[in-house]
Amino acid sequence: MSHSEASAHLPHIVIIGGGFAGVSAARALRHAPVRVTLVDRRIYNTFQPLLYQVATGGLNPGDVTHFLRSLRAQQPNLDVVHEHLMEIDTDARAVRLLDGQELAYDYLLLANGVTTAYHGTPGAKENSFAVYSRSQAITIRDTLFTRLERAAVRPDRDKGLSVVVIGGGPTGVEMAGALAELRDQGLEPAYPELEGDAFRITLLQRSEILKPFLPKLRTYAAAQLRRRDVTVRLGAGVEEVCPDSVRLSDGTVLPSDLTIWATGVAPHEEVRHWSLPLDEGDRIRVGADLQVEGLPGVFAAGDVAITPQDLPQLAQPAIQGGAHVARQIQRLLAGEPTEPFEYYDKGQLAIIGRRSAVGEVPGVANLPVLHSIGILQRVPLLRRIVPLTGRPAWFVWLFVHISSLLGPRNKLQVMVGLVARYGARLHRAPVPIVGDVPAIRPSKAQRRRLSPAERSAVDAAAAEDAG
Structure with a gap:
């Protein structure tokens, strides 16, 4: 008897989404007497907090x-299905996938994450590059080096390359800092053809950068970016993103050879068609125990869910939420009532560059034992969040990100890649990772000056590049 036949009688848990929440829930059920099916449109889990490192050539995809x-x-007890969810039939307790197959479930977890939000800004989707998926990060990396190569050979190469990052949250700040690191570690020796301000980086934010952080940390981050020659423009929103510029609400037009969009996320459009209770932002409404409102046995966790306490859309709420759902399913199977989700805030971190980061980590006030002995009432100082800057924050950021990766191979490779980028001596060497950068092709005027043999050679090279 096969494993699937032997376990066919067990309760079936279907998890939609292989991100932080989905994987956390699946792993938390590994010893439970259940069958788990994890459905995702991709065959891999992406550690999104480090995608900007891929986009700037610091890490491999x-x-x-x-x-x-x-x-x-x-x-x-885990099966993985590479497919796309199309429909949820809560009455029949089944989901239908893109290929037509139906999966019956006893319990369902929706953890399919979110995607880039463009907020209706004209030209944003067409003329900027998001950094929320592996393919988007690779596209930014390859486009960056392609345009850098073109800037190095064009007649007006003294204009260099202008990159505009829109969004002053952690993703935007980390992207701008990583671009500055890339420029400072390898641009001058690698591209001596470029003169003057060869690689200009501008960070745009309507209000303040890193708004969820303490004011002193926001001030520190802005100062560190400016120290790395990143122009930080605050106070004006983006009216339109054009192919070669960004138009601001104050009338300013900023030239841009590459525009990166990092202004937030929103649920996928398909969520609207699943007949679920949604808030005004199309996030799935859940109760205190993370069960979808009015749908017993259906849970939602991670960025796609809106909880009563409106948790931040970060990795930790998703990880803890997925594990919580797994525990509630086991309680329901045992005939016990569900429990409310209690989020343990582990703080937040953002890196700016080599040995420079900001962070808020919880003080000892979060230790349960202190609540039990009442020490918090006697020592109010222990309730405070601990702010970190500089090297301490950088080392905490490094440890947290490496330890959060799923596999030992990923942990080792990321550690090596980050040490190569930020190491004390290695950072002076040009070590970017590049991908497919198209060869420079002759213009029509240049092509007319080529001999038949030269044109044939150029065409052969183009065919080889094309595959």
């Missing part, structure tokens, strides 16, 4: 992705 089917090596 494979360093931040983990093959979902490898989870089965330590979890026999």
Whole structure:
């Protein structure tokens, strides 16, 4: 008898989404007497907090992705289905996938994440590059180096390259800092053809950068960016993103050879068609226990869910939420009532550059034992968040991100990549990772001056590049 036949009688848990929440829930059920099916449109989990490192040539795409089917090596009760969810029938307790197959479930977890939000800004989707998926990060990296190469050979190369990053949250700040690191570690020796301000980086934010952080940390981050020659423009919103510029609400037009969009996220459009209770932002409404309102046995966790306490859209709420759902399913199977989700805030971190980061980590006030002995009432200072800057924040950021990766190979490769980028001596060497940068092709005027043999050679090279 096969494993699937032997376990067919067990309760079936279907998890939609192989991100932080989905993987956390699946792993938390590995010893439970259930069958788990994890459905995702991709075959890998992406560690999104480090995608900007891929986009700026600091890490390889494979360093931040983990093959979902490898989870089965330590979890026999897990099946992985590479498909796209199309429809949820809560009455029949089944989901229909894009290929037509239906999966019956006893319990369902929706953890399919979110996507880039453009907020209706004209030209944003067409003329800027988001950094929320592996393919988007690779596109930014390859486009960046392609345009850098073109800037190095064009007659007006003294104009250099202008990159505009829109969004002053952690993703935008980290992207701008990583671009500055790339420029400072390798641009001058690698591109001596470029003169003057060869690689200009501008960070745009309507209000303040890093708004969820303490004011002193926001001030520190802005100062560190400016120290790295990143122009930080605050106070004006983006009216339109054009192919070669960004138009601001104050009338300013900023030239841009590459515009990166990092202004937030929103649920995928398909969520609207699943007949679920949604808020005004199309996030799924859940109760205190993370069950979808009015739908017993259906849970939602991660960025796609809106909880009564409106948790931040970060990795930790998703990870803890997924594990909480797994525990509630086991309680329901045991005939016990569900419990409310209690989020343990582990703080937040953002890196600016080599040995420079900001962070808020919880003080000892978060330790449960202190609540039990009442020490918080006697020592109010212990309730405070601990702010970190500089090297301490950088080392905490490094430890947290490496330890959060799924596989040992990913941890090792990311550690090596980040040490190569930010190491005390290695950072002076040009070490960017590049991908497909198209060869420079002759213009029509240049082509007319070529001999037949030269034109044939150029065409052959183009055919070879094309595959």
